[in-house]
Amino acid sequence: MLEEKKPMETIETEIPMGTVHPAALEPYRVRFFVEDEIVKEAEITVGVNHRGIERIMEGLPVEKANALTEKICGICSNAHVWNSVRTAEMGLEISIPERASYIRIIMGELERLHSHFLYLAHGCEVLGHETFSMRVFYLREAIMDLLHMIGGNRVQYGCSIIGGVRPRCDLDQSKIEKLLNSLKSVEEGLSGFADRFTSDSILMSRIEGIGLIPQKQALKLEVTGPTLRATGVAKDLRTTMPEYENFDFNIITQEGGDVKSNLLMRVLEAFESIKIIRQAVDELPSGAVIDRSWKMVDCEPIHSYIEVPRGTLYHSYALEDGRIRGSIIRTPSMTNIGAMQYACIGDHITDAQLSIVQCDPCFTCTDRAVEIIRR
Amino acid sequence: MGIKSFSRQRAIHVMLVYTGGCNGCDIEIVNSVLSPKFDAEQYKVFLTWNPREADILVVTGPVTTFNKEPLKKIYEAIPEPKLVVAAGACALMGGVYKNIHGDIPSEEIEGPVENIIPVDAKVPGCSVRPQDVLAGVVASLPELLKKE
Numbered sequence: 001m002l003e004e005k006k007p008m009e010t011i012e013t014e015i016p017m018g019t020v021h022p023a024a025l026e027p028y029r030v031r032f033f034v035e036d037e038i039v040k041e042a043e044i045t046v047g048v049n050h051r052g053i054e055r056i057m058e059g060l061p062v063e064k065a066n067a068l069t070e071k072i073c074g075i076c077s078n079a080h081v082w083n084s085v086r087t088a089e090m091g092l093e094i095s096i097p098e099r100a101s102y103i104r105i106i107m108g109e110l111e112r113l114h115s116h117f118l119y120l121a122h123g124c125e126v127l128g129h130e131t132f133s134m135r136v137f138y139l140r141e142a143i144m145d146l147l148h149m150i151g152g153n154r155v156q157y158g159c160s161i162i163g164g165v166r167p168r169c170d171l172d173q174s175k176i177e178k179l180l181n182s183l184k185s186v187e188e189g190l191s192g193f194a195d196r197f198t199s200d201s202i203l204m205s206r207i208e209g210i211g212l213i214p215q216k217q218a219l220k221l222e223v224t225g226p227t228l229r230a231t232g233v234a235k236d237l238r239t240t241m242p243e244y245e246n247f248d249f250n251i252i253t254q255e256g257g258d259v260k261s262n263l264l265m266r267v268l269e270a271f272e273s274i275k276i277i278r279q280a281v282d283e284l285p286s287g288a289v290i291d292r293s294w295k296m297v298d299c300e301p302i303h304s305y306i307e308v309p310r311g312t313l314y315h316s317y318a319l320e321d322g323r324i325r326g327s328i329i330r331t332p333s334m335t336n337i338g339a340m341q342y343a344c345i346g347d348h349i350t351d352a353q354l355s356i357v358q359c360d361p362c363f364t365c366t367d368r369a370v371e372i373i374r375r
Numbered sequence: 376m377g378i379k380s381f382s383r384q385r386a387i388h389v390m391l392v393y394t395g396g397c398n399g400c401d402i403e404i405v406n407s408v409l410s411p412k413f414d415a416e417q418y419k420v421f422l423t424w425n426p427r428e429a430d431i432l433v434v435t436g437p438v439t440t441f442n443k444e445p446l447k448k449i450y451e452a453i454p455e456p457k458l459v460v461a462a463g464a465c466a467l468m469g470g471v472y473k474n475i476h477g478d479i480p481s482e483e484i485e486g487p488v489e490n491i492i493p494v495d496a497k498v499p500g501c502s503v504r505p506q507d508v509l510a511g512v513v514a515s516l517p518e519l520l521k522k523e
Contacts, residue, residue: 019442020392020393022424022425023424026393027442027445047441049439050483051472051483052472052475052481055475055481068471071471072397074399074402075398075402077399133409137409138410138412140410155502156501362398364396
């Protein structure tokens with residue numbers, strides 16, 4: 001069915017883009033090698049945004065370092081803190097109160113919603129449909145208000161700390177009521193959007209078959225997250241995470257791996273996230289949200305993997321005298337660079353930006369120091 | 376008020392340059408102009424990605440080494456009169472990335488923005504709130520209209 005796209009031998013015309021370019025919001029450099037306006041090869045270079053977070057983390061007290069990981073990314077900030085705190089908790093063998101775990105999941109899923117809405121809005125803007133973009137931005141504001149209500153800030157909310165969540169992030173009855181009301185209106189708005197979106201034949205013909213990533217290639221490139229699930233592989237770390245054990249949700253997959261299946265993927269995943277938040281609120285256990293009775297000990301490097309809006313996030317560090325040693329962070333967008341490069345190949349040059357955007361890039365996450373080990 | 380200022384105040388073009396922060400301020404600023412809730416376009420403030428059209432340059436992020444030269448070039452490409460608004464803690468003082476442990480400066484960061492280009496208005500916050508960005512842009516407008 002799907003043919004493997006192979007680059008040509010000699011390509012003469014090169015279109016460079018970046019590091020700052022009107023079409024790309026974030027600074028990164030991409031070189032398109034084109035032949036008759038068809039992209040034959042693409043090369044993404046990162047490193048423009050590198051700030052050396054792992055270096056700054058080295059030797060910091062673990063509490064400070066956890067707060068610092070939040071500044072890796074402004075879109076999935078909660079995911080970074082969650083995973084960093086989770087790493088410390090695994091190393092120090094702390095079991096957190098159940099209520100704290102539920103609140104972390106609520107925050108995580110709200111963040112998934114706002115990230116997916118941002119993706120949809122940005123995707124619609126790039127493909128040139130500003131009305132849909134505005135519509136999703138409006139839905140997203142409701143989620144941002146909820147994050148502001150629970151976390152106290154619109155972007156960096158620092159919800160998780162070692163032993164549970166911050167007491168200010170606790171949910172009382174009035175907050176729960178507002179949360180459920182907002183979710184209801186968001187769900188209605190989203191299903192309205194989904195109906196309108198899928199019945200738009202012009203839009204569908206515009207995005208169908210653009211930016212193809214075959215399943216075989218996606219597995220070969222170690223693509224993670226929704227981009228992988230859009231090619232038909234049902235792989236989601238939430239199924240194996242002990243935090244999500246009590247929750248009932250479906251793993252959404254789409255066939256195709258093009259822009260259409262990626263966009264629909266995010267819409268359907270948003271409904272699942274709303275479902276998870278409803279379950280968490282319904283079964284929210286009572287009790288304390290933080291357990292401060294833990295002791296600092298030294299530990300070997302700990303590896304923690306969680307599922308974040310963009311895929312699998314990995315944090316690892318060792319603890320020595322309460323300080324961080326040898327921190328390693330691998331973000332999902334980092335592993336998806338291969339997919340971004342591959343998705344451009346074979347499409348028109350005007351669709352190249354759309355092909356990159358369909359892999360949900362976040363170049364602040366992506367700019368990590370990498371060592372490629374060839375085997 | 377000359378005819379130039381009179382017409383300019385009816386179409387303020389803001390250009391956003393993102394120099395390596397965490398993406399938080401960046402999205403909030405795009406949000407404050409584009410999203411239907413804050414919608415700066417109703418006050419005739421438009422977002423542009425072309426420096427030759429822009430009147431106000433909004434800079435976010437602590438300016439990484441790679442972004443220093445592009446930022447200067449963009450600043451020079453904007454026609455006079457122009458204003459620079461630095462938004463977010465990173466653009467104002469380098470943020471959490473500026474120093475490694477105490478006062479040891481990080482070699483990746485060239486910021487704050489003031490070191491590279493002159494700044495006219497500062498918007499604090501981590502990340503900035505859309506309301507604050509709008510307030511910052513609006514507060515700097517008289518300065519822009521004074522310059523002919």
